[in-house]
Amino acid sequence: MELPPLPGREMSARRFMAPGADLSVETVRIEGDLFRHMAKVLRLKIDTRVRLADGRGVECTGIIREMGRDHLTVAIEERHATASPGGTPRITLFQGLPKGEKMELILQKGTELGVSEVIPFQADRSVSRIPADREEERLRRWQRIVGEAARQAGRPDIPTVRLAREMDEAVRDADHDLKLLLWEAERATTLKETLAAQLRPASIAVIVGPEGGLTATEAETARESGFIPVTLGRRILRTETAGIALLAILQYLFGDLGEGAHPENGSPPTP
Numbered sequence: 001m002e003l004p005p006l007p008g009r010e011m012s013a014r015r016f017m018a019p020g021a022d023l024s025v026e027t028v029r030i031e032g033d034l035f036r037h038m039a040k041v042l043r044l045k046i047d048t049r050v051r052l053a054d055g056r057g058v059e060c061t062g063i064i065r066e067m068g069r070d071h072l073t074v075a076i077e078e079r080h081a082t083a084s085p086g087g088t089p090r091i092t093l094f095q096g097l098p099k100g101e102k103m104e105l106i107l108q109k110g111t112e113l114g115v116s117e118v119i120p121f122q123a124d125r126s127v128s129r130i131p132a133d134r135e136e137e138r139l140r141r142w143q144r145i146v147g148e149a150a151r152q153a154g155r156p157d158i159p160t161v162r163l164a165r166e167m168d169e170a171v172r173d174a175d176h177d178l179k180l181l182l183w184e185a186e187r188a189t190t191l192k193e194t195l196a197a198q199l200r201p202a203s204i205a206v207i208v209g210p211e212g213g214l215t216a217t218e219a220e221t222a223r224e225s226g227f228i229p230v231t232l233g234r235r236i237l238r239t240e241t242a243g244i245a246l247l248a249i250l251q252y253l254f255g256d257l258g259e260g261a262h263p264e265n266g267s268p269p270t271p
Helices: 032-041 102-110 132-153 165-171 191-196 216-222 239-254
Strands: 013-016 027-030 048-052 058-067 070-081 091-094 117-120 179-184 204-210 228-229
Touching: 013 032, 013 132, 027 032, 027 058, 048 132, 048 191, 091 102, 091 239, 102 117, 102 239, 117 132, 117 165, 165 204, 165 216, 179 191, 179 239, 191 228, 191 239, 204 228, 204 239, 216 228
Parallel strands: 013 048, 091 117, 091 204, 179 204, 179 228
Antiparallel strands: 027 070, 048 058, 058 070
16 A cells, blocks of 8 residues: 655655665666566556665665566666664574474564574474475575565565574574573573673574474584573463564564654555
C-alpha cells in the first residue's frame, strides 16, 4: 500500500535492494527477479526516479532510462555511502537447522531485528538434512529471503547467510565479545543476570538449538569455544521463537531498538 506524502514534502523515490549490482558505474543494468518486480509487478515506467542499494554500504539515486524485455537500465544521478548504525553490535545467530520452513521465518525476522549474520548448522538432533548437492540452491534461496527482508525493513545492508555442517564447524571462528548459548539443561546461569553484568559489546554471538535441543556434547563444544550456557528460566520457547526473542532483547539493551523514530516519522519504508 502506498502512503501519501507528508505535508510539504515531495514523494520519495522507491528504494530497491540490488545485491551484486555495480553501483560505481554511470548506468546500472537491472535483470532477473528485481527487473520482474520493478517492471512486471510495480509497472514502473521510463523516467521514474528510483533508489538502489547494493547491501554493502553504497546507495544511489537515478532515473529509469531504458525498459527492455528482460532488463532495464538506471542512469545514476547521485551516489553516497550509507552510514552504519553507530554503537549497534554485530550479532551472529547460530541456528540449529529446524524443520520445514521455520528457517525462512527466522531469517526474515532476524533481518528485521538487525542480525548481521545467520549460520544455520546441522545439529545432532536436527530432523531436516540438506543434501550436499542442494546446499548452494538452499543458500541462494536463503540469501534472497534476507535480501527481500532487508529491502522491506529499509536496511542499508544485507545479512550474510552461510551453512555449517555441525556445531564444531559453526563456532570454530567465533571471535565475538559476548557469546551466549541458549541451553535448556542449564539451571544456574540465567540470561538476565548474564546480560546485566555486560558492558555494551561490539559483537555478540548466539546459539539456538533445533526442535530437539542440543546434546551435551554439542553444548560442551560451544562452552570450549567460549560460549556461556544460559537459561531462560521457566519460559519455554520454540526454536523459531527463541532466536527472534533474544535478538529483540539484545537490540533493546545494546543496540538501537527504541532509541528513536523511523526517519520518515515512523512510517514504513516504501516497498
